[in-house]
Every structure is written in C-alpha cells, then in structure tokens.
Amino acid sequence: MRESLKLTIRSLRTTLLRAIGAACCLLPAGLSFDSQAQAADAKNVRPNVIYILVDELGYYETGFNGSRTIQTPNLDRFAAEGMRFPNLFAGSSVCAPTRCCLLTGKHSGHTSIRVNGGGTPLRAEEPTIASILKPLGYATGGFGKWGCGGRDSTGVPELHGFDLFFGYYDQVHAHTYYPPYLIRNSEEVPLPDNYGRSNGKTYSHYLIHDAAIDFIRDNAQASMPFFAYLAYTPPHGIFDIPDTDPAWELYKDQPWPEQARRYAAMVGMIDRQVGELLDLLAELSIDQNTLVIFSGDNGGFDYFASADYPRGVHSANKDPRTGIEFRGRKGELYEGGLRVPFLARWPGKITAGSVNPFLGYFPDILPTIAELSGAEIPPAVDGLSLVPTLFGEQVVGRSQPQHEYLYWEIAGQTAIRQGTWRAVRTAPEANWELYDLANDPGESLDLATTQPELVAKFDRLAASAHSPAVEGTFTRTDRHERDRRAKLGQQDDPNAPDPLTEAVSRPPPAVMPTEGMLENRTWKIVRATSENIANQKFAANAIDGDPKTHWHTRFTGKVAKPPHELVIDLGAESVIRGFVYLARQDASSNGAIKDVEFAISDSPVEFGKPVVHATLTKDKTPQSVPCPPTAGRYILLRVLAAHGGQEFASVAELGVMGELKSQ
Numbered sequence: 001m002r003e004s005l006k007l008t009i010r011s012l013r014t015t016l017l018r019a020i021g022a023a024c025c026l027l028p029a030g031l032s033f034d035s036q037a038q039a040a041d042a043k044n045v046r047p048n049v050i051y052i053l054v055d056e057l058g059y060y061e062t063g064f065n066g067s068r069t070i071q072t073p074n075l076d077r078f079a080a081e082g083m084r085f086p087n088l089f090a091g092s093s094v095c096a097p098t099r100c101c102l103l104t105g106k107h108s109g110h111t112s113i114r115v116n117g118g119g120t121p122l123r124a125e126e127p128t129i130a131s132i133l134k135p136l137g138y139a140t141g142g143f144g145k146w147g148c149g150g151r152d153s154t155g156v157p158e159l160h161g162f163d164l165f166f167g168y169y170d171q172v173h174a175h176t177y178y179p180p181y182l183i184r185n186s187e188e189v190p191l192p193d194n195y196g197r198s199n200g201k202t203y204s205h206y207l208i209h210d211a212a213i214d215f216i217r218d219n220a221q222a223s224m225p226f227f228a229y230l231a232y233t234p235p236h237g238i239f240d241i242p243d244t245d246p247a248w249e250l251y252k253d254q255p256w257p258e259q260a261r262r263y264a265a266m267v268g269m270i271d272r273q274v275g276e277l278l279d280l281l282a283e284l285s286i287d288q289n290t291l292v293i294f295s296g297d298n299g300g301f302d303y304f305a306s307a308d309y310p311r312g313v314h315s316a317n318k319d320p321r322t323g324i325e326f327r328g329r330k331g332e333l334y335e336g337g338l339r340v341p342f343l344a345r346w347p348g349k350i351t352a353g354s355v356n357p358f359l360g361y362f363p364d365i366l367p368t369i370a371e372l373s374g375a376e377i378p379p380a381v382d383g384l385s386l387v388p389t390l391f392g393e394q395v396v397g398r399s400q401p402q403h404e405y406l407y408w409e410i411a412g413q414t415a416i417r418q419g420t421w422r423a424v425r426t427a428p429e430a431n432w433e434l435y436d437l438a439n440d441p442g443e444s445l446d447l448a449t450t451q452p453e454l455v456a457k458f459d460r461l462a463a464s465a466h467s468p469a470v471e472g473t474f475t476r477t478d479r480h481e482r483d484r485r486a487k488l489g490q491q492d493d494p495n496a497p498d499p500l501t502e503a504v505s506r507p508p509p510a511v512m513p514t515e516g517m518l519e520n521r522t523w524k525i526v527r528a529t530s531e532n533i534a535n536q537k538f539a540a541n542a543i544d545g546d547p548k549t550h551w552h553t554r555f556t557g558k559v560a561k562p563p564h565e566l567v568i569d570l571g572a573e574s575v576i577r578g579f580v581y582l583a584r585q586d587a588s589s590n591g592a593i594k595d596v597e598f599a600i601s602d603s604p605v606e607f608g609k610p611v612v613h614a615t616l617t618k619d620k621t622p623q624s625v626p627c628p629p630t631a632g633r634y635i636l637l638r639v640l641a642a643h644g645g646q647e648f649a650s651v652a653e654l655g656v657m658g659e660l661k662s663q
C-alpha cells in the first residue's frame with residue numbers, strides 16, 4: 001500500500017511539474033522584503049516549509065520546556081538549532097477550530113470552524129496556506145488529522161490547495177490508531193485486519209509518517225519546493241502505541257498508570273520521528289532551504305490526574321521546575337487552554353538556540369509563510385508575518401509588527417490577551433475576569449472590579465473582534481458519518497450510533513435467565529448462513545454468554561438475505577422446552593428479529609418441521625419462546641424477518657430451556 005501511495009505522489013508530482021513549468025516567472029511578485037539585501041537573499045525564494053502539528057502535546061511535556069517525565073532529545077536538538085517561542089499561542093483550545101486558525105490566518109472570531117464536533121467544514125472559497133502556495137508551484141501534502149471538513153464537504157483538503165492529504169478527514173475517525181481504513185484525497189485506503197478502537201494489526205500513524213517522509217524525499221529529489229503539513233495525531237487518545245515501538249521500551253516500566261506510560265511513549269515516538277525528519281533534511285541537502293515549525297495544537301490537558309498528580313502525571317500546564325501553573329486546560333481560554341510548545345528552525349537563517357518573547361498565535365503562520373515564499377496574503381487575515389522576528393529586524397530591515405491584542409472564542413467563552421493582561425469570559429452572560437499575568441501567571445486573582453476601564457476596553461475589543469461564523473456545507477453526509485463510525489469498526493452499519501453522540505446513559509446490558517436453562521459452555525456453532533466478520537459480529541457471539549457481543553448477518557459486500565440460519569450443537573442430547581432470545585444490547589436495533597422458527601434434531605444436517613414459530617418484539621430484555629418438550633442435540637434457528645423490514649438478523653444471546661437427557 002505504501003508503494004501505491006508513492007506512485008500517487010509521483011504521478012501527482014509529474015503532473016505538477018508539467019503543468020507548472022512557467023510558474024517561476026510569477027514568483028517575485030508577492031515578495032515583500034524591502035531592502036536590496038533581502039531581494040538578493042530572496043534568490044533563494046520558494047523555501048520548503050514543514051509544519052509539524054502534534055495533537056494535544058502540552059506546554060511542559062517536552063524536554064526543552066522542562067518536562068521531568070518525558071524525554072525529547074530530538075526536539076531538544078530542534079530547539080537548540082532553532083528559535084523557541086514561549087508566548088506563541090494556539091489558535092483555539094480544541095482540535096478543529098485551532099486547525100482552521102492555523103490554515104487560514106484568521107483568529108477564532110473570524111473563522112468558519114468554531115465548534116469541535118467534526119461536522120463543520122471550511123467554506124469552499126476560503127484560502128489556506130496550501131492554496132496560496134499552489135500558484136507558486138509548490139507541491140502540497142498533508143498527513144494526519146485534517147479536521148476542517150469531512151468527505152463530500154466544501155472543506156476537504158484537496159479543495160483547499162492540497163495535492164495530497166493522507167490520514168483522517170474526521171476527528172472522530174482519528175480517535176483510533178487501528179482504523180479499518182484511512183483516507184487519501186477523499187477515497188478509502190483499506191487497512192486489512194483493523195477493526196477500530198485498539199483492535200487491529202496496522203498502526204495507522206506509521207503509515208502516515210512514512211507517507212510524509214516519502215512526500216518530502218520525492219519532492220526534494222525532484223527539486224520541487226514543497227509544503228508538508230504534518231498534522232500528526234499522537235499523543236491524542238485513544239492512547240495506543242505498539243509494544244514493539246522502541247519508545248514503549250523507554251516508558252513501559254515507569255510507575256505510572258498504563259495510559260500515562262502509553263502517552264509518554266507516544267510523545268517519545270513523535271520525538272524519534274522528528275529526529276528522522278531532521279536527519280532526512282540533512283541527507284537531502286535541503287536543510288538550508290527549509291523552514292520547519294513544530295508546535296502543539298491546543299493547550300494540554302491534566303491527563304492521568306490523581307491525588308499524587310493533581311495536574312496530571314506529565315503536568316502539561318505546571319512547570320516542573322518552579323511549580324508555577326497555567327490556569328485551565330484544553331477546551332478553556334485561560335492560559336492553560338492555549339499554551340503550546342512552539343519551535344521554528346531554519347539553519348543559517350534563524351539564530352540557533354534563540355528564545356523569542358514575541359506574543360502571537362496560529363493566525364501568524366499563514367502571513368509568515370506567505371512572506372517567505374512570495375505568496376499573496378489573502379484579505380481579512382488577522383495574523384502578522386513573523387519574518388522580522390525569525391530572521392532579525394536588522395537583517396530584514398524593518399521592525400516586527402506587534403498585535404494590538406490576541407482574541408479567542410470557543411463554545412460561548414471569550415478571551416483577550418493584551419500585553420500581560422488576559423481578560424476571560426467563561427459564558428456570554430458571565431462577567432469578565434481580568435488577570436495581570438506579569439504578577440499572577442496562574443490567573444488566580446481576578447482584578448475586574450478594580451480595573452473597570454480595562455474591562456470596558458476589552459469588552460469593546462471582544463465585540464469588535466467577533467463576527468458570526470459562516471460554515472461550509474456538505475453535498476452528502478453518508479461517507480462522513482461512515483468515517484466516524486469507523487472509529488469503532490462500525491462503518492458498514494448505517495444504524496450504528498455516532499461514536500461521539502452515542503448515549504452515555506444507556507442502560508446496562510440485560511442478564512439472561514439461568515433457572516431451567518441448559519448450561520451453554522460447551523456449545524458450538526455448527527453452521528451459520530452468514531456472519532459479519534469485518535465488524536467481528538461472529539455467529540459464536542450468539543452463544544458466548546456475553547450480552548454485549550452479538551451475531552450480525554453479513555451486510556458488507558453483498559448483503560446476505562433471509563432466511564438466516566444458525567445451527568448449534570448442544571454437546572449432548574437434551575430435552576428442550578423452549579428458547580430465550582436476547583436482542584443486541586447497543587444503541588442500535590438493526591437486525592432485531594421479528595419472525596423466527598426453531599427446529600430440533602439428532603443430526604446437525606437434517607432438521608424436520610419446526611417445533612415452534614414465534615413473533616418477537618424489539619425489546620432488549622430476554623424473550624422466551626416455549627415449545628413442546630422435544631429431545632435432540634442440535635438446534636436450528638431460522639430467522640424469517642427482522643423488524644423494520646430489514647434483511648439483517650442479529651442476536652446477542654440465545655439460550656435453551658430444558659435439561660440434559662438422563663443417561
């Protein structure tokens with residue numbers, strides 16, 4: 001599969017090389033360096049740009065920011081070779097909105113994506129970093145989690161300047177590292193023997209990283225300028241990493257809960273891969289012409305918090321060196337929701353080992369890349385180019401413009417940062433809180449009542465920064481919904497619940513009766529007309545004693561039609577007095593049996609007339625179907641019809657009333 005991906009990249013590149021040929025003459029137009037010196041220096045226009053966006057990595061979860069639990073030698077090397085930005089904030093405090101800020105150069109009062117449900121796309125006409133680079137002849141590739149529009153929406157990456165996007169379009173899909181498939185340019189790339197959640201053979205992130213490496217290598221070898229957007233999903237949960245990964249070896253024996261060890265190992269894996277990437281740039285001799293940026297995507301969470309670790313095992317928002325904490329966490333608009341590790345590296349251009357206090361955020365990335373490449377900055381961008389900061393004001397010949405203020409909004413919360421002040425409103429009707437971060441970095445002392453003029457100013461600024469969100473649209477939603485169900489391996493079941501909105505208050509599974517029932521431990525399935533193997537809805541699930549598992553007839557490929565049959569060997573001749581049926585216990589009632597008959601035999605292949613015919617309800621409690629006492633060892637269940645006229649059948653448990661025939 002990796003080969004086919006490479007082929008796709010190669011063919012894309014060939015097409016591009018042919019199509020773009022003359023694009024070079026367009027290049028100098030957008031260049032905004034002022035001085036002659038810079039114009040000369042800009043001979044080297046069209047630098048490569050690699051943006052590594054790591055999902056969830058908290059501010060203090062890297063070595064260069066002081067972590068005591070996680071080692072990141074390669075990222076520390078990156079910091080030593082580049083510039084660290086302690087005050088460069090995320091665009092938002094959650095995944096999709098922050099990606100939208102990063103890609104469009106707008107703050108969250110102007111973006112189209114301001115909710116995090118996964119169903120909100122970019123609008124068709126919105127420019128992104130990739131789309132402004134395209135006219136300059138860049139190859140553009142994205143790898144990992146998109147989050148800015150599901151399949152068949154106006155927000156898909158291939159409509160926003162990306163030649164290639166490989167990974168997850170939907171965030172819920174991205175929750176599993178063992179998806180049944182990934183997406184490449186809106187089409188599915190199957191990962192055989194993957195079943196969603198933590199079940200499967202192929203760890204998706206390895207494929208994503210390999211594809212990113214291939215993209216960079218292929219374009220560098222073709223002397224094609226490229227933009228590589230590495231929106232890597234680790235260490236976002238589900239916290240999975242193969243035991244065979246070298247990073248697991250580093251943390252598996254730590255005295256933390258397993259999830260905390262997995263999380264640390266996922267960061268360790270990313271660190272190793274960043275090291276590979278930096279080595280690759282040197283190997284390809286493109287180090288001197290490549291800007292690499294590394295950052296988290298939103299503020300860290302207090303993962304694995306306990307009495308011993310009140311801010312989490314890895315203290316994403318608590319400085320392990322000083323004990324000083326950022327207030328809040330992912331999802332909030334205090335400092336802790338927006339602080340991310342942030343590095344930029346470009347040997348020979350950016351001063352190695354430097355730290356820059358510039359106060360900015362994700363909207364600044366698009367104008368920065370635009371200036372470096374000579375791309376045109378779209379109108380209505382909120383960010384500022386960081387080029388004077390990155391290269392030095394003297395080198396560039398102008399001073400770094402500063403933000404009047406930074407603005408964020410999410411889920412009814414609003415925040416403004418101006419200098420060392422942060423104003424936060426946690427709900428539209430709430431009062432503003434005001435913090436002086438110079439003296440109170442933990443935002444513990446609300447000064448709103450003592451600084452009413454400041455509060456009034458920030459209230460005005462917030463009102464002026466906000467305009468209503470205008471989202472993109474879908475032409476159809478079935479493939480998007482399918483991608484979300486793929487998280488749980490239920491992509492083929494259109495009636496399966498959405499994994500995010502699945503009822504959390506579902507009643508506990510029903511309990512099968514035991515009184516007067518045959519013991520089922522030695523039973524075997526002799527025959528099933530069909531079963532859904534891809535979704536692990538095996539026939540054996542109907543007799544495994546677990547109400548949470550169920551048999552479902554085949555609905556992938558060619559749908560198996562009724563009647564659906566199951567033949568069960570009871571292991572010994574018995575006197576059978578009836579049957580107990582338990583419907584599937586999850587939120588769906590797909591395949592719930594309506595009309596059924598049972599037959600009993602001494603032979604597994606020959607059954608006479610049914611002993612009973614029954615009509616069952618959709619109820620999720622056990623339903624009894626008595627029959628005249630009949631001796632036999634084998635039973636045949638024949639489903640004639642399911643509720644709702646469906647062609648499926650499903651059974652959580654099948655019990656048999658009766659007793660073993662006395663010897």
Ligand SMILES: [Ca+2]
Pocket residue numbers: 055056094095236297298
């Ligand atoms: Ca995130």
Ligand SMILES: [Ca+2]
Pocket residue numbers: 541542543544545546547548549550551651652653
């Ligand atoms: Ca079962």
